[in-house]
Amino acid sequence: MTANAGASDAAGLGRARAVAFVTPAFLLIAAFLVFPAVWTIWLGMTDFRLTGAQAADPQFVGLDNYRAALTDPAFHNSLWLTIVFVFGSAIVGQSVLGFLIAWTMRSVPKTVKAIVETLVLMAWILPSSIVAFLWVAFLNNNGGTLGTILNSPDTAWLLEYPMASIIIYNTWRGTAFSMLLFSAALGAVPPSQLETARLSGASTLQQFRDVVFPHIRGHILTNTLLISLWTFNDFVPYLLTAGGPDHATETLPVFIYLRALYGGELGYGSAISFIMLLINLVIALFYIRLLRERRTANRSGDADADDAKADADEVLTAAEARNVGQ
Amino acid sequence: MTTVNRRGLARRAVPAISILLLGTMVAACDRSSGSSAANPTQNASATDVALTVTSNAISGGKNAAEADWYANYVIPKFTEAQKAKGVNVTLKFQPSGVDDEQYKAKMALDLKSKSGADVIALDGIWVGEFADAGYIKPLADVVGPNVTSWDGWAQIPKAVQANASYNDKVYGVPGGTDGRVLYYNKKLFQQAGLPADWKPASWQEILDAGAKLKAVSGVIPIQINAGTAMGEATTMQGALDLLVGTGAEIYQDGKWQGNTQNTRDVLGFYKQLLDQGLMDKNIQQAAKGRDESFAAFAANKIGILLEGDYFWRSVINPDKGSAPMATRDADVGYAEIPAKAKGAGVSGQDLVSMSGGGGTFLNPNTKFPQQAWELIQFIYSPDAIKAALAGSARITARQDVNKEVLSKDPLLSLISEKVLPITRYRPGLAVYPQVSQALQQATADIVSGKSVDEAAATYQGAVEKVAGGADKVQKS
Numbered sequence: 001m002t003a004n005a006g007a008s009d010a011a012g013l014g015r016a017r018a019v020a021f022v023t024p025a026f027l028l029i030a031a032f033l034v035f036p037a038v039w040t041i042w043l044g045m046t047d048f049r050l051t052g053a054q055a056a057d058p059q060f061v062g063l064d065n066y067r068a069a070l071t072d073p074a075f076h077n078s079l080w081l082t083i084v085f086v087f088g089s090a091i092v093g094q095s096v097l098g099f100l101i102a103w104t105m106r107s108v109p110k111t112v113k114a115i116v117e118t119l120v121l122m123a124w125i126l127p128s129s130i131v132a133f134l135w136v137a138f139l140n141n142n143g144g145t146l147g148t149i150l151n152s153p154d155t156a157w158l159l160e161y162p163m164a165s166i167i168i169y170n171t172w173r174g175t176a177f178s179m180l181l182f183s184a185a186l187g188a189v190p191p192s193q194l195e196t197a198r199l200s201g202a203s204t205l206q207q208f209r210d211v212v213f214p215h216i217r218g219h220i221l222t223n224t225l226l227i228s229l230w231t232f233n234d235f236v237p238y239l240l241t242a243g244g245p246d247h248a249t250e251t252l253p254v255f256i257y258l259r260a261l262y263g264g265e266l267g268y269g270s271a272i273s274f275i276m277l278l279i280n281l282v283i284a285l286f287y288i289r290l291l292r293e294r295r296t297a298n299r300s301g302d303a304d305a306d307d308a309k310a311d312a313d314e315v316l317t318a319a320e321a322r323n324v325g326q
Numbered sequence: 327m328t329t330v331n332r333r334g335l336a337r338r339a340v341p342a343i344s345i346l347l348l349g350t351m352v353a354a355c356d357r358s359s360g361s362s363a364a365n366p367t368q369n370a371s372a373t374d375v376a377l378t379v380t381s382n383a384i385s386g387g388k389n390a391a392e393a394d395w396y397a398n399y400v401i402p403k404f405t406e407a408q409k410a411k412g413v414n415v416t417l418k419f420q421p422s423g424v425d426d427e428q429y430k431a432k433m434a435l436d437l438k439s440k441s442g443a444d445v446i447a448l449d450g451i452w453v454g455e456f457a458d459a460g461y462i463k464p465l466a467d468v469v470g471p472n473v474t475s476w477d478g479w480a481q482i483p484k485a486v487q488a489n490a491s492y493n494d495k496v497y498g499v500p501g502g503t504d505g506r507v508l509y510y511n512k513k514l515f516q517q518a519g520l521p522a523d524w525k526p527a528s529w530q531e532i533l534d535a536g537a538k539l540k541a542v543s544g545v546i547p548i549q550i551n552a553g554t555a556m557g558e559a560t561t562m563q564g565a566l567d568l569l570v571g572t573g574a575e576i577y578q579d580g581k582w583q584g585n586t587q588n589t590r591d592v593l594g595f596y597k598q599l600l601d602q603g604l605m606d607k608n609i610q611q612a613a614k615g616r617d618e619s620f621a622a623f624a625a626n627k628i629g630i631l632l633e634g635d636y637f638w639r640s641v642i643n644p645d646k647g648s649a650p651m652a653t654r655d656a657d658v659g660y661a662e663i664p665a666k667a668k669g670a671g672v673s674g675q676d677l678v679s680m681s682g683g684g685g686t687f688l689n690p691n692t693k694f695p696q697q698a699w700e701l702i703q704f705i706y707s708p709d710a711i712k713a714a715l716a717g718s719a720r721i722t723a724r725q726d727v728n729k730e731v732l733s734k735d736p737l738l739s740l741i742s743e744k745v746l747p748i749t750r751y752r753p754g755l756a757v758y759p760q761v762s763q764a765l766q767q768a769t770a771d772i773v774s775g776k777s778v779d780e781a782a783a784t785y786q787g788a789v790e791k792v793a794g795g796a797d798k799v800q801k802s
Contacts, residue, residue: 050434051452052756055459141608142618156608244555245611246774261431263763264455 037277044271050264058267065271075272077247078255082232084163085170085251090231091224093171098178098223102186105179117179124176132239135169139240158241162248166237174231178223185219186212218290225287229280252276366470370696375408376416377698379705380433381447384423391646391716393421399713404704408697415697427557437461437689444692445701449684450489450500451558454756456687457492463690464495469699478706481724490685492754498687499706502722504634505745506567506679507660507737508532514629515659517542524659527676528667529571529595532630536604539629546606547629549619552596552769553610561762562680562752563632565769568592570678570750571665577753582761584799585786589768591666593778596769610773617649624649632663638737639720660737662745672750679749683723721746757792764788 013021044065048058069075101120105113123131138145141156158165189212197207235253243250243258250258252272260269369375379396383389396419408415420443422429430452436442438461448456456462465473473496479487482500490498512522518538526532532548539547551564566576574588583589599605609615609622620641622628631637642651642658651658663678665671671678686705692698704710711727719735721742722728732738752758764785771781790796 049459050431050438051455051459051461051759053458055434055438055455055461142621156612158613159608159611240613242555242613244553244613246553246770261435262427263760264431264434 040270040274040277043267044274046267048267048270050261050266052264054267061267065268066275068268069272069275074247074250075255078250078252081163081249082251085167085237085249086228086231088163088167089170090174090227093167094174094178094227094231095220095224097171098175098180099182101175101179102182105183106186120176120179123172124174128236129239131173132236135240139165159245162241162245166240166249169240170231170234170237173236174227177227181219181223182216185216189215221290222287225283225290229283229287232280232283233276366468366695369694372694372697373412374414374416375694375697376418377445377692377694377701378418378420378443379445379447379701380420380422380443382422382424382426382429384421387423388648389423389640390648391640392714393419394646395714395716400705400710403710404701407704408700413697417701425557426559434459434461437691440691442689442691444689444694444698445705446687446689447501447684448498448687449558450682451752451754451758453490453492453497453685453687454754455759457495457497458756461690462497462687464497465688465699466496468688468690468692468695470695473699476703478703478724481726483725486683486723488751488754489683490687498685499702500683500685500723502720503681503683503746504636504721505681505741505749506563506632506634506663507741507745508630508632508663509623509637510535510630510659510661511623511626511628512657512659513626514539514542514545518629522659525661526664528664529568530667531664533598533602533604535630536599537602540602540604542629545627545629546609546622547604548599549605549609549623549628549631550596550599551610551616551619551632552605553615553773554763554766554770555611555613556616557766558759558762559616560766560769562682563634565592565765566680566750566752567632567663567678568595568666570672570680571663571670573665573670573672573674575672575750575753576761576765577755577758581798581800582789582793584789584801585782586800586802589785590778590782593768593772593781595666596772597778600773607773610770620649624651626657635720635737635741639718643718645718660740662740675748677744677748679745681746681749681751757794760792761789764792 009018011018043058045060045062046058047054047061047064049055101116105116108116136158139147139157141147141154141159143153144157146157147153147155193211194207197211202210233253234251235257237249237251238254238257241249243254253276256269256272256276259265259272379400381389381392381396383392383396385393385397387393401417401419404417405415422432424432426449430449433442433446433448433452434456437446437456438459446462448462453462478499486500486503487496489500489503490496508526510524515522515524515535518535518541520535520538524535526535536547539545550568551560553560569576569583569588569592572588572591574583574586576583596605600607609619612618619628619631620637623631624642624647633641638654638658638660641647641649642654644650644652644654665676665678668676686702688695688698688702706723708724708727711722711724712731715722715727715731719731719738721732721738728742732742752762767788768781768785771784772778786799786801789799793799
């Protein structure tokens with residue numbers, strides 16, 4: 001340890017100054033990340049309410065809230081809806097559509113590519129409240145755009161097909177990220193290999209399976225995990241359906257909002273939040289482990305793969321910045 | 327080697343983070359425990375005063391007339407009046423234009439974090455839970471004993487004062503009261519062959535009128551609020567009005583109404599309306615269903631609608647309504663709500679209604695308690711109230727103003743003379759909003775197709791949970 005100290009202190013700061021440098025970061029993390037998380041655990045073990053006597057003097061109830069959640073059919077319903085929503089809109093919708101766009105855009109004229117990419121990006125960068133307003137107008141049953149186009153102006157899309165509506169909405173909303181990530185990844189597939197495959201008479205499907213897929217496997221996993229996390233925590237469906245009709249789109253974030261703020265059950269809401277945090281942690285740990293494995297794999301990979309990773313990392317950084325901004 | 331270093335770092339980082347964590351927690355606890363009640367005389371003689379007043383009203387949107395009144399009357403006039411006394415007041419109005427439940431959550435969070443406007447408008451039904459939480463305090467605690475010397479109190483009847491009181495303590499100044507009736511579209515009634523002066527005497531007569539309206543194409547015959555999306559509007563302009571029509575109140579003899587014959591009658595009536603195609607399912611389930619029902623009524627697409635006088639004043643009002651109806655006075659009729667059958671209502675009444683009302687409250691954390699109280703007195707002065715009415719009428723808290731204005735409006739005369747004597751109020755108990763939510767869910771279950779017995783049984787379970795035991799809930 002002592003022998004290594006000099007070698008690991010590459011900046012030559014010394015321990016005291018190094019600590020001084022990281023202290024502000026630790027303070028921020030403690031105040032805005034660790035403390036709220038711990039506070040949530042504590043609140044989840046009380047009968048804390050937004051109003052009433054329990055707001056002034058909450059009582060410790062131990063694990064009652066967690067027990068109540070695990071036997072609450074409304075929570076089960078919500079968890080199931082969240083899984084359906086994540087699977088439908090993120091894993092299937094955004095990934096597949098994003099990949100298809102990225103794949104198609106490789107072989108079209110530059111102007112078409114620019115137009116398509118701009119349109120897809122627009123859906124991604126517009127503020128949520130505005131987008132929600134547009135979609136409510138689009139799906140409205142009193143002369144909404146979709147109803148008018150399909151000549152069925154009385155169809156209440158958000159009420160008759162609530163889950164399908166928010167899945168399609170979220171696919172539209174978030175495809176840009178997958179598209180960007182995959183076009184960066186596809187750019188790094190060596191053309192020589194594709195050419196060889198084509199010359200040997202490989203079909204498009206075979207080209208994808210044997211040439212493209214091995215190169216972008218890591219990106220597919222990264223992409224899936226990231227968009228799963230974001231979609232899992234996404235609150236925007238509330239702006240479209242408010243969790244309705246009759247709890248049909250009450251995904252976990254909406255469920256927590258309705259219970260904690262609308263219903264005032266802050267304690268119960270905190271308990272569910274903590275369960276959600278645990279689910280997020282599991283996904284995140286899985287992701288970190290995966291990245292570590294990729295890093296080891298990359299060390300033995302070729303230069304092209306590293307380029308692709310650099311490109312993809314740029315996209316990731318941009319995405320993180322956007323996600324923080326939300 | 328790298329793992330060794332990482333562990334070493336972790337060993338040093340963990341205690342560092344724990345200390346930081348402890349520090350933030352201690353700081354947070356310190357903040358929440360330092361809830362010293364405001365001193366009534368604080369800044370009493372200040373010459374530079376900043377005050378904020380808030381209400382669920384916004385110019386061009388919800389309760390637009392009220393928001394405009396704050397901007398065009400209260401702010402300039404109050405500032406002027408204070409200037410004459412040598413006090414420089416900066417008064418701001420903080421608008422809001424959202425559903426009542428969202429406004430309530432916003433106010434609760436504001437008050438919880440010891441911030442928010444100095445003067446706050448709240449619904450009377452929230453007073454209990456806000457007071458229990460310590461978010462609002464009795465006026466005498468915030469302003470001091472001189473609060474009773476306001477001459478306005480003599481003009482406000484005790485029954486109306488109850489709207490802003492809790493456990494016999496006055497928390498604010500009540501804003502008046504209201505009543506609920508059945509509105510109907512005379513044009514559609516004519517097309518359906520129904521009389522222009524419709525006076526239903528039973529629920530059956532409402533159904534009969536609905537059946538005739540159904541023959542007019544493109545019309546939703548009846549709208550009586552149901553479902554969870556409308557929140558308290560479902561209970562207040564729906565379930566509770568029907569419930570008093572069966573002869574029971576939601577809380578009577580120290581018990582909540584659970585799975586009783588009365589509750590099942592109410593749910594059964596909803597079921598009839600839906601099964602016979604007299605009511606639109608979508609409006610009850612849509613996120614903005616109540617607004618949709620307003621727009622549909624204003625567009626002559628709803629035959630009968632149960633609403634309060636708010637609907638007449640602020641929604642279909644041709645001048646400043648949120649869904650203005652230019653031909654309101656000629657085309658919209660109103661009738662008192664009948665009990666289930668003649669004499670079946672509460673106290674054997676033939677006709678029933680529900681009433682409520684908001685009030686204006688002081689934020690206990692205000693820096694200027696005396697000046698904020700002066701602002702409330704100003705808001706409730708006869709001149710300010712008359713300016714707020716701007717020629718129209720509503721049942722205000724003050725009897726001197728009511729005497730002048732109510733006779734001008736035929737609907738308001740009906741409500742003050744016929745409806746208020748027979749109306750019922752919601753119980754001022756902190757747990758009421760949760761019972762109300764359970765009742766909303768029961769109507770939502772009916773809308774989504776569940777049977778009356780199923781919905782009523784679920785409702786019973788939910789009320790038992792919030793009331794704190796089966797012995798506090800009536801079942802039959």
